[in-house]
Amino acid sequence: xxxAGGPVRMKQRPISGGSLSAVELPVGAVRAVPLARPASxxxxxxxxxxxxxxxxxxxGIVAALIGVATFADVLAPRxxxxxxxxxxxxxxxxxxxxxxxxxxRDMLSRLIHGSRISLAVGVSSVLLALFVGVPLGLVAxxxxxxxxxxxxxxMDLILAFPIYLLAIILMVIFTPTAGLIGTMKVTxxxxxxxxxxxxxxxxxxxxxxxxxxxxxxxxxxxxxTPSILLGHILPNCLAPIIVTTTLGIATSIIVEATLSFLGxxxxxxxxxxxxxxxxxxxxxxxxxWLSLFPGLAIFVTVLGFNxxxxxxxxxxxxxxx
Amino acid sequence: MRTYILRRLLQIxxxxxxxxxxxxxxxxxxxxxxxxxxxGDAYTEENAVKVREEYALDKPVLVQYGIWLGKLVRGDWxxxxxxxxxxxxxxxxxxxxxxxxxxxxxxxxxxxAVPAAIIGALRQNTWADYTATTAAMIGVSxxxxxxxxxxxxxxxxxxxxxxxxxxxMYLPGTCPSMVCGVSVWGNLQHVLMPAVALGVGRAAxxxxxxRASMLEVIRSEYVTTAxxxxxxxxxxxxxxxxxxxxxxxxxxxxxxxxxxxxGAIVVETLFAMPxxxxxxxxxxxxxxxxxxxxxxxxxxxxxxxINLIVDLTYTFLDPRIRYx
Numbered sequence: 001x002x003x004a005g006g007p008v009r010m011k012q013r014p015i016s017g018g019s020l021s022a023v024e025l026p027v028g029a030v031r032a033v034p035l036a037r038p039a040s041x042x043x044x045x046x047x048x049x050x051x052x053x054x055x056x057x058x059x060g061i062v063a064a065l066i067g068v069a070t071f072a073d074v075l076a077p078r079x080x081x082x083x084x085x086x087x088x089x090x091x092x093x094x095x096x097x098x099x100x101x102x103x104x105r106d107m108l109s110r111l112i113h114g115s116r117i118s119l120a121v122g123v124s125s126v127l128l129a130l131f132v133g134v135p136l137g138l139v140a141x142x143x144x145x146x147x148x149x150x151x152x153x154x155m156d157l158i159l160a161f162p163i164y165l166l167a168i169i170l171m172v173i174f175t176p177t178a179g180l181i182g183t184m185k186v187t188x189x190x191x192x193x194x195x196x197x198x199x200x201x202x203x204x205x206x207x208x209x210x211x212x213x214x215x216x217x218x219x220x221x222x223x224x225t226p227s228i229l230l231g232h233i234l235p236n237c238l239a240p241i242i243v244t245t246t247l248g249i250a251t252s253i254i255v256e257a258t259l260s261f262l263g264x265x266x267x268x269x270x271x272x273x274x275x276x277x278x279x280x281x282x283x284x285x286x287x288x289w290l291s292l293f294p295g296l297a298i299f300v301t302v303l304g305f306n307x308x309x310x311x312x313x314x315x316x317x318x319x320x321x
Numbered sequence: 322m323r324t325y326i327l328r329r330l331l332q333i334x335x336x337x338x339x340x341x342x343x344x345x346x347x348x349x350x351x352x353x354x355x356x357x358x359x360x361g362d363a364y365t366e367e368n369a370v371k372v373r374e375e376y377a378l379d380k381p382v383l384v385q386y387g388i389w390l391g392k393l394v395r396g397d398w399x400x401x402x403x404x405x406x407x408x409x410x411x412x413x414x415x416x417x418x419x420x421x422x423x424x425x426x427x428x429x430x431x432x433x434a435v436p437a438a439i440i441g442a443l444r445q446n447t448w449a450d451y452t453a454t455t456a457a458m459i460g461v462s463x464x465x466x467x468x469x470x471x472x473x474x475x476x477x478x479x480x481x482x483x484x485x486x487x488x489x490m491y492l493p494g495t496c497p498s499m500v501c502g503v504s505v506w507g508n509l510q511h512v513l514m515p516a517v518a519l520g521v522g523r524a525a526x527x528x529x530x531x532r533a534s535m536l537e538v539i540r541s542e543y544v545t546t547a548x549x550x551x552x553x554x555x556x557x558x559x560x561x562x563x564x565x566x567x568x569x570x571x572x573x574x575x576x577x578x579x580x581x582x583x584g585a586i587v588v589e590t591l592f593a594m595p596x597x598x599x600x601x602x603x604x605x606x607x608x609x610x611x612x613x614x615x616x617x618x619x620x621x622x623x624x625x626x627i628n629l630i631v632d633l634t635y636t637f638l639d640p641r642i643r644y645x
Contacts, residue, residue: 160340162624164583165601165617169344172605173351254464258587261466262602281470281591285478292474295467303462310458 048315055311061304069115076109080271098293110271111297117272121187122253126245128191133198138229141206155196163193171264182266190252205237239316246309250302257298273298329629337621344617345386348610355402355608399611408615417495419585419596429520434527442535460525465584469518469591484514487593515588530573534566564638575631
């Protein structure tokens, strides 16, 4: 504590200790700090994001997964679909680091290639829902009246369904198949289920933003409706959209894995984590690792997106901390 | 209050009609013909026509829906196309199994989430808080079936069948036939792992939400007042803070029903339980229209009723919320 014998300027130090703040600095030093231009909200958010350990860990996991999915052909030691009847149910070894399944297929290669399905379905289903749901919400919220009622009743109809019931029936209608088409079917089914989430979210924000004075000013100046929607309203509801999208990818990956686990996802021979789990559960007592590795892969992927989404939310909206 | 409940109960009708109609129309657009599956080797054009007539499958879809509704109001849920058994009796046999699973898993979720959230909020940024939030983060990222598989590995296979890996033991009084195992202890052994598998994810979501709303409530002025007037910490937390913090949590619990139904399907499939989840997924995959309708109906009913219960819970948690 600053005693009576201390230097004169130290007398400004507050009695309670605490952290070093402007009050504790000599008056001259405070004046010396030049007045910086206030940082833009985006720069602020990025700065907070860089300091968030959870966000960085999440981003690291996601980036690593994208790398694995992109370079799967190079990284995978073997073909994910080539079966080797001489080496069925091989234990993890130097040759087969994660063992082989009942058809003698290399588990590590299947996991590496399986990342493509999970990421592709997770990301593209959410983006598809975003590109349909956001315009619907913008138009419904801005125009109000009959358009609003019609769009939102349709959204309520989808929301009235327990999501898995709808996704499962949609997949039965689409009939699950293998390859790119099969992946697109799963993507479509999950996207349909997720559209109302965006429509509701955006409509809610639009309803409050459209009453603001600057929107009234736009209208008075004769700015056309599409420009108001895209140039003035949309940027102001971006933060919740970004957060919902990141966390939504995590949910979509779980839904995809669940559909595959029920046999309604992308069909074999296309490697998929959920399907591998389903196929190997039958041998869980003797070859537990065959079920453990795909499960762990799903878990780590979902964890990565959840961590990143959480960090992003804290960075974009510090009030929610 | 009574008129409110009555009005809400009446609102159930259009919602249930809408869900069952949409499912009806969607199932009819599924490629594949259940009659071919049903008749198998006995399939001839003649037989097929007869079966189609019997189940009114030759009529337009909306007429079929009308027939289904007409029977429904008389208490007839139709008969399964594949098994021939009446759908209602099958639903009634399977409902207690799924109900037990869901109620128990929600109980487990609350038992984990409430203490974890309170500790997390009261000791914010301590190691206890970090443990709770990290565990919750792991919990929301792990799919139900993987929790189930991990439980199977530990409790059924490593511990030499400490808990049964599949099947079911009925509670006394719920056994559908003469030949099923009935035992309270056996029932508990069978339901424990599925309920934990389903409950863990829910517990994690609730912990995160409840912790966040507890943090908000605990900083509010009325909590400061309660402390200032000399109340000890326990009534402040449980009587004043927790009740208000529970309101957004209860909303989300209601919204979680959609996920719970999906979770029940997965968990029942993994543990081979004779519940509504396996009933529904089997029917959907086999295109057993009648059975799917029964499943859609009971799911829609459950969905609407649970949301009503959620709304009524608000009045208990916050007496200022009144419905007229």
